[in-house]
Amino acid sequence: MTWKWESQRKQYGRALVELGKERSDIVVLDADLSSSTRTADFASAFPERFFNCGIAEQNMIDTAAGLAASGKTVFVSTFAVFGTGRCYDQIRQSVAYPKLNIKIVASHAGITVGGDGASHQIIEDIALMRVLPNMAVIVPVDSNETYNVVKAIAKTKDPVYVRIGRADVPTVTDKDTPFEMSKANVMRDGTDVTLIGCGILVSKCLEAAEELAKHGIDARVINLHTIKPLDEKTVVKAARETGGVVTAEEHSVMMGMGSAVAMCLVENFHVPMKRVGIPDVFGESGACNELMEKYGLTIENIVEAAHDVMKRKK
Amino acid sequence: MEIYDGEFIAELEAIAKRVRSHSITMIYRAGSGHPGGSLSGVDIMVALYFHVMKHDSKRPDWPERDRFVLSKGHAAPALYAVLAEAKYFPEKELETLRKLGSRLQGHPCMRKTPGVEMSTGSLGHGLAAGNGMALAAKLDRKLYRIYVLCGDGEMDVGETWEAAMLASHYKLDNITAYIDRNKLQLDGPTEKIMSLEPLADKWKAFGWHVIEINGHSMKEIIQATNEAKGVKGRPTAIICHTIKGKGVSYMEGSLHFHGKAPTDEEYKQAMKELGGTDR
Ligand SMILES: Cc1ncc(C[n+]2csc(CCOP(=O)(O)OP(=O)(O)O)c2C)c(N)n1
Numbered sequence: 001m002t003w004k005w006e007s008q009r010k011q012y013g014r015a016l017v018e019l020g021k022e023r024s025d026i027v028v029l030d031a032d033l034s035s036s037t038r039t040a041d042f043a044s045a046f047p048e049r050f051f052n053c054g055i056a057e058q059n060m061i062d063t064a065a066g067l068a069a070s071g072k073t074v075f076v077s078t079f080a081v082f083g084t085g086r087c088y089d090q091i092r093q094s095v096a097y098p099k100l101n102i103k104i105v106a107s108h109a110g111i112t113v114g115g116d117g118a119s120h121q122i123i124e125d126i127a128l129m130r131v132l133p134n135m136a137v138i139v140p141v142d143s144n145e146t147y148n149v150v151k152a153i154a155k156t157k158d159p160v161y162v163r164i165g166r167a168d169v170p171t172v173t174d175k176d177t178p179f180e181m182s183k184a185n186v187m188r189d190g191t192d193v194t195l196i197g198c199g200i201l202v203s204k205c206l207e208a209a210e211e212l213a214k215h216g217i218d219a220r221v222i223n224l225h226t227i228k229p230l231d232e233k234t235v236v237k238a239a240r241e242t243g244g245v246v247t248a249e250e251h252s253v254m255m256g257m258g259s260a261v262a263m264c265l266v267e268n269f270h271v272p273m274k275r276v277g278i279p280d281v282f283g284e285s286g287a288c289n290e291l292m293e294k295y296g297l298t299i300e301n302i303v304e305a306a307h308d309v310m311k312r313k314k
Numbered sequence: 315m316e317i318y319d320g321e322f323i324a325e326l327e328a329i330a331k332r333v334r335s336h337s338i339t340m341i342y343r344a345g346s347g348h349p350g351g352s353l354s355g356v357d358i359m360v361a362l363y364f365h366v367m368k369h370d371s372k373r374p375d376w377p378e379r380d381r382f383v384l385s386k387g388h389a390a391p392a393l394y395a396v397l398a399e400a401k402y403f404p405e406k407e408l409e410t411l412r413k414l415g416s417r418l419q420g421h422p423c424m425r426k427t428p429g430v431e432m433s434t435g436s437l438g439h440g441l442a443a444g445n446g447m448a449l450a451a452k453l454d455r456k457l458y459r460i461y462v463l464c465g466d467g468e469m470d471v472g473e474t475w476e477a478a479m480l481a482s483h484y485k486l487d488n489i490t491a492y493i494d495r496n497k498l499q500l501d502g503p504t505e506k507i508m509s510l511e512p513l514a515d516k517w518k519a520f521g522w523h524v525i526e527i528n529g530h531s532m533k534e535i536i537q538a539t540n541e542a543k544g545v546k547g548r549p550t551a552i553i554c555h556t557i558k559g560k561g562v563s564y565m566e567g568s569l570h571f572h573g574k575a576p577t578d579e580e581y582k583q584a585m586k587e588l589g590g591t592d593r
Pocket residue numbers: 031032033055082086348350351352354386388435436437438464465466467468469494496498499500558572
């Protein structure tokens with residue numbers, strides 16, 4: 001399959017500027033990374049509603065809390081590694097617990113950060129945000145969906161964590177593909193096995209499904225963009241109808257999307273399952289594609305996992 | 315004094331020029347990295363490793379060695395080039411920066427690179443880690459000293475000031491912080507993004523002895539460091555006035571080259587200016 005590769009960050013910047021035009025309650029904070037996260041676009045359009053907090057992520061989150069407590073809808077951006085782990089307590093105490101209207105849209109997540117190395121490649125942000133009560137977790141699949149997610153979450157009043165990448169990603173949706181929070185998107189129907197992906201791994205699931213079709217295996221593919229609250233209905237239905245599930249994500253397998261799916265299935269409808277993701281290790285510097293290969297995030301890894309699941313099916 | 319002897323200083327300056335050339339070559343080859351902040355801190359690192367610090371590249375774990383912590387970890391290329399010049403690993407290895415499997419990670423990793431004392435990259439951790447080393451030296455009655463290089467953008471970070479407080483509280487006169495005052499951070503000038511001035515007064519208020527110098531003058535770096543060694547009962551901060559991108563004309567004072575590799579043309583030009591070989 002040949003994909004069009006596009007920037008999620010660019011669409012984030014565009015959506016923010018539109019929101020800024022539509023609504024005066026939108027304010028944006030960044031921590032000396034506005035040129036990278038693209039909140040700079042909002043900053044130049046609405047300088048009075050943009051606050052660069054400098055390299056002070058903890059301070060930024062609590063400042064956002066004060067703004068939100070005063071009626072603002074606050075978008076907060078930085079790299080995912082600094083926007084989650086660095087200020088975890090601030091998010092816990094001042095965002096999630098008081099259930100404030102703060103949207104953390106964090107870029108440069110996962111190993112596709114590439115050359116910067118493990119210090120910058122957060123592979124545990126979904127885990128950190130997922131365990132927080134009141135916090136929703138969304139991983140937009142591509143540039144279109146990033147735009148749609150930003151527009152959609154601005155309508156809600158609750159905390160949301162949105163994870164996007166540094167690199168351009170394959171466009172798997174079109175502009176009209178609906179985005180509804182917590183409503184997983186079935187991208188391909190199938191009856192033999194279900195491949196559930198999020199983020200950059202969805203395109204690989206689609207390619208894996210093509211590959212599996214050559215072996216007579218009919219795979220269903222789901223874009224599970226919202227990891228919390230989880231669309232249990234769609235997940236359980238897929239398990240019931242296909243009898244086996246593979247998850248794929250650019251995140252540690254320890255507590256990411258795959259774990260969320262596994263927990264759901266263990267309690268609701270137990271089927272053979274395999275999680276494709278980063279093993280319990282830190283990343284390292286390297287080119288994106290090399291890293292994806294080394295850390296087991298390829299089409300072949302998904303195909304192999306699907307075969308394994310098929311074997312274990314009764 | 316022999317240390318201010320012209321020839322001696324010229325020698326340090328020659329090393330600094332090679333380190334600059336290596337740093338840019340590494341970033342160019344990797345296709346990514348942070349030239350601006352690497353170049354502004356080179357002279358400080360060279361003065362420390364080639365004059366000030368007691369260390370031995372054959373024994374990177376020698377217990378008596380002085381410690382250097384690169385708190386502004388994105389300047390890793392300069393640190394690696396310094397370590398290669400000091401023979402911690404072969405110069406050839408510099409080519410592997412940011413490549414898969416390399417010991418030279420995009421940001422310093424103490425478990426991978428000989429001579430790297432602390433893993434850094436997330437800003438604002440290095441000074442506190444340096445304090446820990448300074449406390450350990452006091453506990454063990456060791457005479458080694460700790461040198462930490464911070465970016466001025468790192469002054470935004472709350473932990474920097476938590477560490478500043480701790481160092482003076484515990485009277486850590488064995489730690490010296492160098493602040494690379496190039497007046498630029500990632501998004502713009504420090505005074506526009508998050509104003510720091512009066513910076514010297516802030517450090518003084520936190521109980522530090524403060525010295526301000528030209529951070530590209532080997533002589534001033536060495537003099538200030540010697541002064542710091544003589545200060546008893548409190549830590550010293552040396553505010554080093556520097557130029558981001560120092561040594562490559564079009565990178566000097568440039569925001570663009572905070573985190574961008576040079577193009578082919580730009581690289582050629584840089585090598586011309588730094589007298590490096592165009593590889
Ligand atoms: C905690 C944290 N937040 C953000 C970043 C991203 N970042 C890398 S370099 C940089 C600017 C650093 O400015 P400064 O300390 O002045 O360094 P210099 O100008 O000397 O390169 C930023 C924001 C980071 N590495 N760590």
